[in-house]
Amino acid sequence: MKQPNDAKSTILEKIRAGKPDALPRPEMPDFAYESSDLVGDFVRMAESFDAKTDHIEGIEAIDSYIKEHFADVNTIYSAVEGVSGNVHLGWELNRPQDAQQVDLTVIAGVFGVAETGSVWVTTEQLTMNSLGLLAKHLIIVLREQDLVGNLHEGYKRANLGSQQYGVFMTGPSATADIEAVHITGAQGALSATVLLLS
Amino acid sequence: MKQVNQVKNASAFVKDSAHRSSHDKHLWDARMRRDKTAAAIPEWEEMRELASAIKKHTLSNLDTYLERFEENATRNGIHVHWARDAEEHNRIVYDIFQQHGVKTITKGKSMLHEECGLREYLAERGIDLAEADLGERIQQLDGQRPSHIVMPAIHKLREDVAELFAEKLGSDPHNDDPHYLNKVMRNDMRKRFVKADAGMSGVNFLLAETGGFVVCTNEGNADISANVPPLYVASAGIEKMIPGPEQLPLFIRLLSRSALGFAITQYTSHYHGPAEGQELHLVLVDNGRTDRLASETWEVLKCIRCSACFNTCPVFRRSGGLSYEATYAGPIGIVLEPSYDLHRYAQLPYACTHCGSCGNVCPVKIPIPDYVFHWRKEVVEQKEDLLSHRYEMLAGSKALASEKLVEAGEKFTLAALKHTPHALMASRFNPWAKAHEMPAAPEKTFRQWYREQQKS
Ligand code: SF4
Numbered sequence: 001m002k003q004p005n006d007a008k009s010t011i012l013e014k015i016r017a018g019k020p021d022a023l024p025r026p027e028m029p030d031f032a033y034e035s036s037d038l039v040g041d042f043v044r045m046a047e048s049f050d051a052k053t054d055h056i057e058g059i060e061a062i063d064s065y066i067k068e069h070f071a072d073v074n075t076i077y078s079a080v081e082g083v084s085g086n087v088h089l090g091w092e093l094n095r096p097q098d099a100q101q102v103d104l105t106v107i108a109g110v111f112g113v114a115e116t117g118s119v120w121v122t123t124e125q126l127t128m129n130s131l132g133l134l135a136k137h138l139i140i141v142l143r144e145q146d147l148v149g150n151l152h153e154g155y156k157r158a159n160l161g162s163q164q165y166g167v168f169m170t171g172p173s174a175t176a177d178i179e180a181v182h183i184t185g186a187q188g189a190l191s192a193t194v195l196l197l198s
Numbered sequence: 199m200k201q202v203n204q205v206k207n208a209s210a211f212v213k214d215s216a217h218r219s220s221h222d223k224h225l226w227d228a229r230m231r232r233d234k235t236a237a238a239i240p241e242w243e244e245m246r247e248l249a250s251a252i253k254k255h256t257l258s259n260l261d262t263y264l265e266r267f268e269e270n271a272t273r274n275g276i277h278v279h280w281a282r283d284a285e286e287h288n289r290i291v292y293d294i295f296q297q298h299g300v301k302t303i304t305k306g307k308s309m310l311h312e313e314c315g316l317r318e319y320l321a322e323r324g325i326d327l328a329e330a331d332l333g334e335r336i337q338q339l340d341g342q343r344p345s346h347i348v349m350p351a352i353h354k355l356r357e358d359v360a361e362l363f364a365e366k367l368g369s370d371p372h373n374d375d376p377h378y379l380n381k382v383m384r385n386d387m388r389k390r391f392v393k394a395d396a397g398m399s400g401v402n403f404l405l406a407e408t409g410g411f412v413v414c415t416n417e418g419n420a421d422i423s424a425n426v427p428p429l430y431v432a433s434a435g436i437e438k439m440i441p442g443p444e445q446l447p448l449f450i451r452l453l454s455r456s457a458l459g460f461a462i463t464q465y466t467s468h469y470h471g472p473a474e475g476q477e478l479h480l481v482l483v484d485n486g487r488t489d490r491l492a493s494e495t496w497e498v499l500k501c502i503r504c505s506a507c508f509n510t511c512p513v514f515r516r517s518g519g520l521s522y523e524a525t526y527a528g529p530i531g532i533v534l535e536p537s538y539d540l541h542r543y544a545q546l547p548y549a550c551t552h553c554g555s556c557g558n559v560c561p562v563k564i565p566i567p568d569y570v571f572h573w574r575k576e577v578v579e580q581k582e583d584l585l586s587h588r589y590e591m592l593a594g595s596k597a598l599a600s601e602k603l604v605e606a607g608e609k610f611t612l613a614a615l616k617h618t619p620h621a622l623m624a625s626r627f628n629p630w631a632k633a634h635e636m637p638a639a640p641e642k643t644f645r646q647w648y649r650e651q652q653k654s
Contacts, residue, residue, distance in 0.1 A: 007280040011436065011484045015261040018492025023258045026251040028444050031241055045461060096426045097392040116462040129425040129473055133418055151447035160443040161408030161470050165425065168466040173418035177333030177349060178376040179356050180224035186380065187330060187387055188418020188465070
């Protein structure tokens with residue numbers, strides 16, 4: 001690289017010479033989320049983004065849920081203990097690109113946000129990030145007690161910086177780029193199901 | 199460079215009622231959804247005020263925030279680069295690719311890349327770059343710039359896309375179902391994602407305190423580009439900075455609601471280092487931003503590129519983004535582009551009806567309407583204006599100086615409104631009238647009504 005530091009000092013000097021007088025940093029107020037039904041709000045919002053939601057009794061019920069609802073998937077990767085998959089990290093799945101062959105990925109969500117219907121997921125849950133991005137279908141398992149109200153509460157809980165990659169996933173991938181027609185299944189997951197554990 | 203004639207450029211679009219009315223309708227729908235979602239949040243106006251104050255604070259301390267960001271990002275394992283202008287940005291990116299022997303790239307949509315002409319730069323050097331956002335890909339294949347910063351191909355109809363994909367991607371020319379066209383795109387991109395030597399994206403927010411950055415998309419294309427190839431290069435304008443995670447939710451809550459009227463983007467993604475086995479580079483770009491920071495219109499740097507001002511603008515909705523012949527079109531474009539090249543973009547500040555709507559919807563409260571006046575003044579002072587604009591302004595200032603003339607003018611306008619047939623208004627002298635019906639004229643002028651009220 002040619003003199004990267006030169007560019008840095010030029011830019012910083014120009015900022016110092018021309019910036020407006022320093023303005024104070026505003027305090028962030030507590031924007032409270034008023035609702036008595038976080039689960040209901042979350043479900044409504046997630047479904048508005050075309051996520052499917054369902055309630056399940058326990059982790060052990062997920063295998064049969066998959067048999068029933070995803071009858072034609074062949075390859076399943078599970079990053080959730082107690083849910084069985086048939087492809088594995090270090091075996092069929094070595095490189096990020098290998099996630100392309102996965103039909104269904106099952107992961108745990110860290111917490112959900114009622115305001116937006118989003119689930120927070122990081123590298124820790126995904127194990128390999130691409131598994132949550134290239135897989136055709138996605139199941140995210142979320143405990144109802146792990147729902148927060150709005151994004152302000154969500155970001156407090158996300159603890160940004162502690163993880164290489166963290167994402168608020170909201171429904172499957174989508175586009176409205178042709179005549180604003182809403183289509184699910186753009187480049188990422190074709191479908192996303194949130195299974196709520198009570 | 200030749201001066202852009204936005205009015206002339208828009209005329210074909212204005213005449214083409216199929217394209218124009220579809221464009222107008224879709225953007226207006228987005229605007230209406232924005233109003234609905236904003237109204238559902240009681241603290242919306244407080245949030246806009248706060249977002250503006252946070253941006254002003256960050257910009258007025260940008261040097262220290264940038265240094266803090268670099269220190270933290272470097273600690274996270276991100277290679278941070280600095281670029282003074284577009285050329286330097288492109289060279290840095292190309293150098294990285296050369297060192298890694300990169301031949302194919304998939305890329306998330308980035309207005310900064312458009313600004314730098316990165317696509318053309320890399321194409322000239324034999325690198326195969328595929329835009330991975332559907333709208334942006336359509337524009338790339340068609341050899342056009344994006345016409346809208348969030349919906350790049352919104353000026354096109356489905357049959358245009360069907361024809362384009364048939365020619366470029368070998369799909370069925372008779373099938374213009376958007377679902378089918380989306381599948382054609384998906385299948386083509388899927389092959390590219392797993393073969394790409396590198397991924398690229400823009401950045402929505404830089405977080406100084408944690409040394410990370412945030413990318414917001416709906417399609418998942420940026421996330422795949424960032425996480426699948428062994429090399430990821432992101433580019434960010436230096437104005438994308440905010441202090442840290444405490445302020446971030448405010449901007450995330452405002453961004454997508456302002457853009458398309460949805461609560462959030464499907465993928466709101468946060469990067470604080472390279473994925474395992476990967477290398478991550480981030481290029482911080484000035485390209486005129488420090489000049490703008492030192493100027494009277496420095497608050498343009500608060501922009502979070504949501505597109506709310508585009509969607510609400512009556513001129514933009516009816517003329518389409520390509521007519522501006524600029525990276526940034528719409529209200530923010532007409533106050534941004536003249537600062538790059540006053541001569542070339544001297545007519546853009548006139549692509550405005552003074553309705554003031556852009557200023558009302560902007561989530562970070564940029565005083566766009568004031569800036570339009572600023573640039574018109576600048577254009578006149580630098581003698582870059584058109585004679586027709588100058589006479590209009592002269593007549594206006596004389597008239598406004600005399601109350602009698604103003605009153606006479608009001609009465610004349612009222613009479614004209616009642617008696618002007620649409621055909622006359624829609625003459626070739628008045629391109630804006632082409633999609634307009636005349637409003638119903640009130641019975642009296644405001645002044646007449648006011649006097650009567652005073653008497654009674
Ligand atoms: S100027 Fe305001 S409304 Fe327009 S794109 Fe930027 S942030 Fe959005």
